[in-house]
Amino acid sequence: MKNTISERIADFLKNYPPFNAMESEQLEKLSIEVVIIHKETNTIVFSQNENPHDHFYVVNKGAVSLSKVGSSQILDICDEGDVFGLRPLLAQEKYKLEAKAYEETILYAIPIKEFKPLALENKRIGNFLIESFASNTGNPYSIKHRGKLYGINEDAERYSTNKILDLQPIKYSKDLITCAENASIKEIADIMTKHNVSSILVEKEQLPVGIITDKDLRKKVATGQYPITESARTIMSSPIITYPKELTLAQSQMAMMKSNISHLVLTEDGTTDTPAVGILSKHDIMVAVGNNPAVLLRAIKRAATAKRLRSIRHGTMNLLQGYLEQNIPLGLVSKIISELNDASTKQVIQLALAKMEREPPVKFTWLSMGSQGRGEQLLNTDQDNAIIFEDVADEKLEETRSYFLKLGERISKSLNTIGFEYCPANMMASNPSWCQSLSEWKKITAHWIHNPGPDEILLSSIFFDYSVVFGEKFLADELSHSIFGHANRYPQFFTHLASGALQNPSPSGFFRDFLVEQDGEHKDFFDLKLRALMPIIDAARVLILSHSIKSINNTAGRYEKLAELEPNNKELYLACSYASKALLKFRTRQGLLHNDSGRYIALDKLNKEEKIKLKRTFKTIKEIQSLIEVRFQVKNLLR
Known part of the structure; x- marks a missing residue:
């Protein structure tokens, strides 16, 4: 063999x-x-x-x-x-x-x-x-x-x-000052004074379990809320938020702002399961700060109107342009731009809620799907979103839906104002079909899985590419658990999903020429999304789901995980990861150049090197599609 x-x-x-x-x-x-x-x-x-x-x-x-x-x-x-x-x-x-x-x-x-x-x-x-x-x-x-x-x-x-300063690794203090959970507040204050530090790490069995800062001493002890004889566990912040030691300046700023904290604990692998290696304070960041994404994030959180968010969005595009010109790794760029996109969406939702006549009648979740859900929305592409709200009594269902539909309409309109186009297929929370209770969503997705026609496959697949931008995560988790349960009880679904992943047209013809659109508005243009990006995205989805991995949405990340799970296909999966980033980067460059979505490419505007780079990904696309066709026996399905 x-x-x-x-x-x-x-x-x-x-x-x-x-x-x-x-x-x-x-x-x-x-x-x-x-x-x-x-x-x-x-x-x-x-x-x-x-x-x-x-x-x-x-x-x-x-x-x-x-x-x-x-x-x-x-x-x-x-x-x-x-x-x-x-x-x-x-x-x-x-x-x-x-x-x-x-x-x-x-x-x-x-x-x-x-x-x-x-x-x-x-x-x-x-x-x-x-x-x-x-x-x-x-x-x-x-x-x-x-x-x-x-x-x-x-x-x-x-x-x-x-070099761009904010993407360089941040310097952090490696001289950790620690104490045990049972140390008294007086002992802790003495230690912090002796070492002239603003925080102390609380450890248990040499692993970080909490942190105490000057702010905790002021708010919880100096006010008389707790006596100085109490233990560290009484006033410590726990569980702590940890990050890997390779944190960049931009990531550290955004992490603090996102969680509204002033200190970050850095560990070997970024989790609380490994010892702490350093601690980073807001002061450390201010020393190194320059013009970076944290400024945009702060502006987003302070924006009072959608129009103000739109102007900030222009700044995000300028930042993206600068990163690409500097050839910053796309994985890092995607994370930063995705954080800014999510923050903009979250602010839009908060502004919309403030304009509603009353508070939400029940808890709800706003899902961003498609490219934003995968953390791959770098340009101003169209919206894909949905609302899940808590179950209510039958007699209150339509009244509750009416509230969230009105909220969805306001949010979608504001997202359009700041630059995100309406979805041509109307897959938005302003559409009643995409604004449902948890029980309704469970029934709908179960029907899609057990009756997998072409439309059902398309609709169900986007529910595997979502992120919770606002609201109660448990609603999304419960729905995801239901979807995976039905999918695992009906393995044939993965074959249908694989078949759907092979439906997009080939990027090249017999002589490796680009296959372009034959008619319509984009005649003679190359559809980068449909012919190159979607095949590699769809393949990643069905392969990772077949391994019951539901915590990774990003396409490149999915392939990297697959490379771990299947060492015999490691090279192909790593090539797919690389190709997905290369294609996304190419689309982003084209979109910024022509001030559009970057989807349709005028081949006569590309130089030879650009065409060669694009064609290099086509072989990888064909190889991953061949693997899917064989593994999921798609030909048998079509007979």
Whole structure:
């Protein structure tokens, strides 16, 4: 049986030196030994002065920066097909530079033990290695890198001198001052005074369980609410909100504003299940603050009208434009813009509630679905939303629905005012079909699952891509639990969902030409959403749901989780993750350029490089669709 992963590796390597000098049999043999490595942005591949690894590296997707430790100057950037980390192995010396993932990257690790005999046999490979030593570059055949490994090229200079401050890791205090739960308030005050700190971390079995700040001492002790003989657990804030130590300035500001807190506890993995490694105060952030998303978030929360939110939205688009120009990793950009979008929606809802004649009759949840639900809505695309409200007696149902429909209309109108178009299919909370009680939603979604026609598949699938922007999360959780329960009791649903994921038209024709629209308003344009983005989004959804994973909505995140769950398909899933980000980034750039949704692309306006980058994703799309077709036996369904 053929090893499809090694075949895929060989197909890639044969296009780049020195592997293009190998015989097919040699390359196939070597590819079997290659290890696929996934690196998140800013993670280290190897460190300066580290002993050489037993393999060197080829960039499959993404980019790796090479630099001297302690210097902000990037000496070289290796991208697709570039070789690096080879010279120290052959010279038997330590690494002279630090290699770090410049963006999310997939690497092929080539074992030197398997490669070296081939280099001795093959004169062309030997010449490549000689030139590598002579030119100080990992790939002398790469024109843009040739001879520049220890100099500053134009790109390196641009990136090293024009970084966006708020996306750099935030500096935090590593000198933690801690106490036990049973420590008295007097002891705590003495410790804080002695160390001149504004907070103290409360730990239990070396794990963080609470935090006490100056504010707690003022409000809870100085006012006489609690005596100084009470214990820490009496006045501590708990449970605490924790974040991973790799937090950026922008993320830390937004985290504090989102939760209305003045201190963040940083742990090894961002949860309370690992020891604390540092603490970050609002003062720390103010020291480092510059012009960043937190300013926009603060303005959003203070906005009193939809028109004011619209002007702030322009600022968000300017921020997005700047991030793309700086080539900031799209995963981080998406998180920041999504936070700002959610904050805008939340403020719109609060303003709409304030204008209602009375308080909501029951608890409710506002769901943002589609691209916003997946955290992928970067441009001003159309709305997809719904309301779930608590069950009421039959005689009060229509009266209750009438209230929430009126609320939904006001919210949808204001969202349109700030820049989010109305949904062409009317999938909005202002539509009675999308404003239902919890019991009604359960019945509707159960019907969709057990009667999966094309329309039902489309409607049910969007309920797997939602985020709770406002209201009671338990309502959404209960509905989600019901949907998954029905889906698991009716496994054939996943086959229908898979069939729906294969309905979008192919992005390319027989000769790999772009398939464009044949008629209508967008004749001769390429539909980036329908032909490229949706197939890869739909595939991620059905695959992750088949594993009963319901906590990940983002497309790239779903593929990364799938890579963990199915190691045999790891390379394909990581390629899909990369492709989903590349396509979203491409659409965003096009949308900002033409001041539209970026959906329809005029191919004659693209340069050759842009067309090549787009076509690279088409192969990945076809591969993931083939996997779905086989796994879910879609052909049998169509017979």
